[in-house]
Amino acid sequence: MKSFAATILTVILVLEACSVWEERAGCPCRLEIDMTSFSKYTARTNVAVWNGTDAWQETAPVSETYVRNVKKGEILSSVWSGRREGQISGTRLVMPPRAEPDSLRIFNARLDCQDETCRVKAVPHKQFCRVTIRVIREKGTSYPHLFYVGSDCCGMDLQDLSPVTGDHVFPVREQPDGAFAFTLLRHRQASDIVLAIYDERERADTLPLGDWMREAGYDWEAEDLSDIAFTVDYARQRVGIVLSDWREGQILEMEI
Numbered sequence: 252m253k254s255f256a257a258t259i260l261t262v263i264l265v266l267e268a269c270s271v272w273e274e275r276a277g278c279p280c281r282l283e284i285d286m287t288s289f290s291k292y293t294a295r296t297n298v299a300v301w302n303g304t305d306a307w308q309e310t311a312p313v314s315e316t317y318v319r320n321v322k323k324g325e326i327l328s329s330v331w332s333g334r335r336e337g338q339i340s341g342t343r344l345v346m347p348p349r350a351e352p353d354s355l356r357i358f359n360a361r362l363d364c365q366d367e368t369c370r371v372k373a374v375p376h377k378q379f380c381r382v383t384i385r386v387i388r389e390k391g392t393s394y395p396h397l398f399y400v401g402s403d404c405c406g407m408d409l410q411d412l413s414p415v416t417g418d419h420v421f422p423v424r425e426q427p428d429g430a431f432a433f434t435l436l437r438h439r440q441a442s443d444i445v446l447a448i449y450d451e452r453e454r455a456d457t458l459p460l461g462d463w464m465r466e467a468g469y470d471w472e473a474e475d476l477s478d479i480a481f482t483v484d485y486a487r488q489r490v491g492i493v494l495s496d497w498r499e500g501q502i503l504e505m506e507i
Contacts, residue, residue, distance in 0.1 A: 279320040280364035285372040286330055289313045292356055292375065293332040299409060301342070302326040302364075308339070326364050329409045330373040331357040337406065345406035349421050352436040354379045359412055378407060380469075381478040382460070384423075384431045384446065397449035398423040398431050402461070404438045414438050440471050458483065 282300070289296050290313045299308040302322050311317045317330075336350040346352050356375035363369070384398075405417035414437055423433045423446075438444065444461035447454055460481070469479060480493040 278323070278367065280323045280366060281368045282317075282319050282321045282326070282328070282362070282364060283368065283370045284317040284328065284330065285370070286311065286313045286315075286317055288372065288374050289330065289332050289356070289358075296330050296332050296373075297334060299329045299342075300326055301328075301410065321364055321369075323365055326362050327360075327410055328362055328371070329357060329359045330375070331355055331409065332375065333379070339409075342410045343406055343408050343415050345415060345417075346419055346421075346436075348419070351421050351423075352379065352419075352434045354381075354434050355407065355436065357409070357412065359409070377475040378412065378437050380435045380437075380476045382433055382435060383478070383480040385429070385480070385482045386431070387482065387484040397451075398425075399447045399449070400433055400435075400444070400460075401447060402435070402438065402444040403442055404436060407436050412437065414442070437476060438471050440465070442471070 284298065286296055286298075293313060295310050295312050297308060298311050298317055300306065300319065300321060302324065305322060333354040333356055334344065335353050337344040337346055337353045337355075339345075344353070344355070355378040357378050358373035358375055360371060362371060399420055399422050401418070401420045403416060403418060404414040405419040406415035407413070408415060421433075423431050426432050435444065438461075442461055444459075444464070446458040446460050448456040448458065463481065464479060467479070469477070482493075
């Protein structure tokens with residue numbers, strides 16, 4: 252009986268992979284993705300693989316190497332973290348109305364899985380810009396307190412990291428230090444981004460954030476997006492901009 256059980260186990264193991272007598276061209280490729288570089292941001296990531304008509308998505312711990320058998324050929328693999336509100340629709344992540352965009356970090360690569368094993372290290376890249384706005388009001392005036400951001404981007408395609416076109420508006424809350432801060436996902440260089448400011452009854456002002464970012468030389472096509480800070484001085488009718496890419500800061504000033 253022990254010999255019979257061992258034989259059954261051997262047969263099962265052979266069925267899961269190609270044997271030494273089989274034609275190797277029809278065997279799957281063992282895909283191994285090292286996701287440890289995501290560990291500083293999250294404990295688990297989302298993993299998606301597209302191979303022709305085959306596609307799947309699942310979550311996986313970053314502490315382990317992600318392993319999956321895939322059909323041999325070229326595949327597209329994406330690993331991402333930071334998803335909170337975004338909804339997956341096909342290959343796109345789309346933000347629901349009034350939701351602040353997610354702080355996505357993504358690894359995305361086309362892999363040649365022609366051999367028996369394909370190994371890759373998933374290095375995350377920052378797909379969001381953190382925007383901080385400080386408002387200096389004129390003396391004796393009470394400044395409007397309702398901020399809304401509006402743009403022509405409502406999400407991101409996870410296959411090619413391109414912005415998803417669509418109107419998106421969400422409220423911005425004041426931080427404990429008095430500043431207003433929010434996240435923007437990757438936009439197009441010519442994207443229309445505005446900050447609408449309301450008092451208790453109606454719109455009081457509209458700030459052209461997209462225009463200011465272009466004048467500051469902001470690069471929406473960078474591999475890792477920089478953060479940016481604005482200081483809006485209504486008393487001096489000036490706006491100051493600080494562009495930060497973690498290595499050096501760029502400061503400029505322009506009229507409102």
